[in-house]
Amino acid sequence: MSSEVKVPALGESVTEATVGQWLKQPGEAVAADEPIVSLETDKVAVEVPSPVAGVMGQHMVAEGDTVSVGTLIAVIEEGAVAAKAAAAPAATTPAPAPAAAEPEAAEGDGAQVLSPAVRRAVLEHGIDPATIKGTGKDGRITKGDVLAAAHSKPAAPAAAPAAAAGAPALAATGGRREERVKMTRLRQTIAKRLKSAQDNAALLTTFNDCDMSAVMEARGRYKDVFEKKHGVKLGFMSFFAKAACLALKDIPSVNAQIDGDEIVYFDYVDLSVAVSAPNGLVVPVVRNVDQLSFAEIELAIGDLGKRAREGSLTMEDMKGGTFTISNGGIFGGLMSTPIINPPQSAVLGLHRIEDRPVVRNGEIVIRPMMYLALSYDHRLIDGREAVTALKTIKEAIEDPTRLLIDL
Numbered sequence: 001m002s003s004e005v006k007v008p009a010l011g012e013s014v015t016e017a018t019v020g021q022w023l024k025q026p027g028e029a030v031a032a033d034e035p036i037v038s039l040e041t042d043k044v045a046v047e048v049p050s051p052v053a054g055v056m057g058q059h060m061v062a063e064g065d066t067v068s069v070g071t072l073i074a075v076i077e078e079g080a081v082a083a084k085a086a087a088a089p090a091a092t093t094p095a096p097a098p099a100a101a102e103p104e105a106a107e108g109d110g111a112q113v114l115s116p117a118v119r120r121a122v123l124e125h126g127i128d129p130a131t132i133k134g135t136g137k138d139g140r141i142t143k144g145d146v147l148a149a150a151h152s153k154p155a156a157p158a159a160a161p162a163a164a165a166g167a168p169a170l171a172a173t174g175g176r177r178e179e180r181v182k183m184t185r186l187r188q189t190i191a192k193r194l195k196s197a198q199d200n201a202a203l204l205t206t207f208n209d210c211d212m213s214a215v216m217e218a219r220g221r222y223k224d225v226f227e228k229k230h231g232v233k234l235g236f237m238s239f240f241a242k243a244a245c246l247a248l249k250d251i252p253s254v255n256a257q258i259d260g261d262e263i264v265y266f267d268y269v270d271l272s273v274a275v276s277a278p279n280g281l282v283v284p285v286v287r288n289v290d291q292l293s294f295a296e297i298e299l300a301i302g303d304l305g306k307r308a309r310e311g312s313l314t315m316e317d318m319k320g321g322t323f324t325i326s327n328g329g330i331f332g333g334l335m336s337t338p339i340i341n342p343p344q345s346a347v348l349g350l351h352r353i354e355d356r357p358v359v360r361n362g363e364i365v366i367r368p369m370m371y372l373a374l375s376y377d378h379r380l381i382d383g384r385e386a387v388t389a390l391k392t393i394k395e396a397i398e399d400p401t402r403l404l405i406d407l
Helices: 077-088 116-125 142-153 160-166 186-198 213-229 237-251 294-310 382-398 401-405
Strands: 002-006 016-022 035-040 045-049 054-059 066-068 070-075 201-212 255-259 262-265 269-274 275-277 278-284 323-327 344-351 354-360 363-377
Touching: 002 237, 016 186, 035 070, 116 142, 186 237, 201 382, 213 237, 213 294, 213 363, 213 382, 237 269, 237 294, 237 323, 237 382, 237 401, 269 294, 275 294, 344 382, 382 401
Parallel strands: 269 323, 323 344
Antiparallel strands: 002 070, 016 035, 016 066, 035 045, 054 070, 201 363, 255 262, 275 278, 344 363, 354 363
16 A cells, blocks of 8 residues: 655745655655655755655655645555565665765665765765764754864875775866756745845944953853753853843834835844754744843754754744844854845844954953944934944943843
8 A cells, every 4th residue: 555745735835845855765664754855945944754654665756856735755655565665676666876976875774865965065075974973853964064074084195095086087186177056945045035135125234343251251150050050051142132132122123124115113022043054044033032031042042053953943933033143253254244134124243252452441451352243224224223222232242230220
């Protein structure tokens, strides 16, 4: 008996997806509700589970294909038919054998199936996937895992080792090559949204610098007892989230949106947090962040970041958002002009902390400084309001007591 697997409902207004990775190959046993394929939508990756226990039958679509809701994508063989399918020789399965140059060709039984992006990264960096511990869901290897392994890999000797024989001959001779890779649906959506923001909004960015001494001192003093009590580390994001809420309360237009010829003001803050995931930048939302404690904010952001790296965010995690914080400092960025996340009207950009000489009480001293950037839609937010909001954030970070007394 066969059971059909179709593309499920993907969320409000989402009608199509791209087949990102087959998690089960024809002939492999599957359990009921076990994920068999990952679909990439405009916002997140969605794993489709098997409706029954049995053996993976035919793939009706290939990785990279675009599929609509309700499309038949696979067949699961169950019962006696499943047992027969499991015993069938590999030649009867419709899936083509992997190319000799791909890492899977050298792996034994039970080898992990790698997505196209991961395979490319493995080839480019010469990493043996068997040596990588996957951080994705169910231990799967992500592109980020490969890049991390490449960064920790010792420099290769001048002479190419024999293990590199599987790489294209052109690369070994110092020649040049090109590769065309279809953009993922998520990357296409990111490109469209960012370009739309530039085309439709009057974007402007205001800057300030912030002395991080007080926050760093508070973290150093309370981080151990904070983690012991709440089970999460005390980071900078909770301080900036609280400071942003303070500023948005004072300057409501920074937390507002344009809807046609109307302005929508929110009396709550749903904070979008830009997170780097294996497939690109995603912006999950922490709801009612203005009502949360420091620990609740850290726990929420940590959970969203973890699920973004695992590819397990849901559509609901991405909906809404009234204001965004993007921390480019974790990648070493000194300064940037972040682009707003439509239909939001403002985004706060954080950057790396570095010791710089500043003047305090007429003397030059060294302080840990960070540049802050607030990009905003000038159609709704005046320069005075943007500068005041950023100055409020700066003052709250430099004197965290303001967060406690709402000043």
